[in-house]
Amino acid sequence: MSVMGSFIISQYVLDHFNFWVAVILMMIGLYAMITKNNLIKKLIGMSIFQTAIILFYVSAGVKEGATIPILEHHAAETEQVAAGDAGAEHGSVVGADHDVSKSSEKAPAHEVHEINPDDYSNPLPHVLMLTAIVVGVATLGVALAVAQVIYKNYGTLEEDEILAKIKAAENDG
């Protein structure tokens, strides 16, 4: 039983530690968005939810022992940078990367090193998340502005009180 249990833990928890963290954070966010009564708390939940997804992407781009994906200056001809990027993108995911090594072999001989995609972390998820962070900030901004309008209209940010006021207004009309 304990062997089985430790197997399950190592198989499903430790090996996918980053996913677990992301999923737990996501559930916390979702819970807050759905159940909280205060509109600002809902928005906090929304931010947690979005941040969890950002973490998910960022952790997927990380490789052990890899450095930032900037090629050394003397080795950086334009074509090679492009090939290196595409290689890094494939490298972490698919693993094999023959094309890149080939193209670096073809490169002029005075280039010192072969570019090995395993030495660089995958930049693409990180770049994508820059966009996602911007989107998240914009969403939060719009949502806060709308919350402010709601506060002006109803004088409260508690959902049940707002609903009660809406109902009262409907009955009057």
Added chain:
Amino acid sequence: MAEQYPILVLLVLLFGALLVGLSGMADRRVCFPLTVTALGLAVAVSIGILQRVMDGGVIRYFVGGWSRPVGIGIELRIDTINALVLLTVTTVGLLTAIFSFRRVRDDKTEKTPLFYVLYLLLIMGLSGMVITGDAFNLYVLLEVSSLTSYALIAMGKSKRAATAAFSYIIMGTIGASFYLLGVGYLYLRTGTLNMMEIHQAILALDGPSSTIVVAFVLIIVGLMIKMAFFPLFGWLPNAYSYCPSSTSCVVAPLMTKVGVYVMVRMMLTVFGTEWVFSNLQYTQWLVGMAVVAILAGSVMALAQVELKKMFCYLIVAEVGYMVGGAWMANHWGMVGTIYHIMGDAFMTLCMFLAAGIFLKQAGVVRIDQLDGMFRKMPWTMAGFVVGALAMIGIPPTCGFFSKLYLIRGGMESGHWFYVGALLISSLVNAVLFFRIFEIAYFGKNPAEGHAAHHEEPSVQPVIKEAHPSSLIPLYLTAAIILLLGLFNGQIVELIEHSLNGVQVIGTEILVEKGGQG
């Protein structure tokens, strides 16, 4: 020049928004002509794109010249299906822009430039979603269109507009985040974000991959929130009925339809119909849910007293038509779905334009206030009747033909409940709209006609026929509804052209499924 059309349609709208914002601060009268010019150009370019696709097949455009094998560029990929939906999006945008001529000036004068900036960005986001060939780019454009629509909805005069917008933000963000997470899973498994390359990678996988299944489920659930599919539609009725008329006219026809389009695109291009229909055994479930959506939408529409709310619930039913059609794994179901995306966009536009005119000219909110409208506003009613007949599904209109294709698909694939639900929903639509006609023609209580006559002198001068700037878009929409119906053969041919190019769906898979089940 012609090679640059795909990006041009987006740039025209983007720079249009910039110009409107800048010059609108100096003089807000230039906003309207600038907006209409930008959208007019966008429609012209969309027609050009459609022409090119019809002549030369699929357009693959790489933004900034970063072609795929080396760079990490974004691809815009247009086949006949995209081209048709793109034309629909820009046309609806143009018609509603013309309609907004007086409305926005009267509604909130100081916010006119902001309204038009958001409006153009919304159309830009939706057009981009339709033509992009990159899964992450689609997410960004999805959020561009969602954020602008949140703001546009919150601009409504009603106090409840802000609360409706808030719940829309919460639901919309959950939907978009699910989509983003799904794309993340796809990226982890396939190592690319380009739709065609993802498709190739999925085809190359040997054996089932649970990662891909999870990605698919996340993406579809996210999109279903965005398109207001039945159990997830809660945000829609309030958001669409408390926003300003000109906003509801563009948001109601387009947001849900583009959501359905993206789902179809995911099924056809990204995952591939073969994988979707034979690997996943979801067909029965989703068509079943669509049946529930259709029935629930129709029944809730029957229960409404407010005109716009009733249309909102009809949208929920229409989304059920399209999801059911797409998921029945049948050629005609898919054709009907894509045709219905276009037809329903214009039908919904017609309904909301008419509702906007009634609200503006006569202050009509509830259905029973439409009393005697055929006499008071005969021109508006004429346009409304065309839209209503299309919703019911009377022959020369596009509503009839889309139902015809959907029902044919349902019968061929043996989804009899779906066929039944479609027919029941048509009957409910007939009841709904003929009730409106009766009230508008004979009055609320024909027997008490005398009492009404006494009040007429005081009521009559108030209600005037609509301004030409409102009537022209209404009539153009009505004309498009009829034209889509009359030329349905050609349009279906165009849709089939792309469907055959992408994948074979229908009989082969059906036979397999029939054998299994």
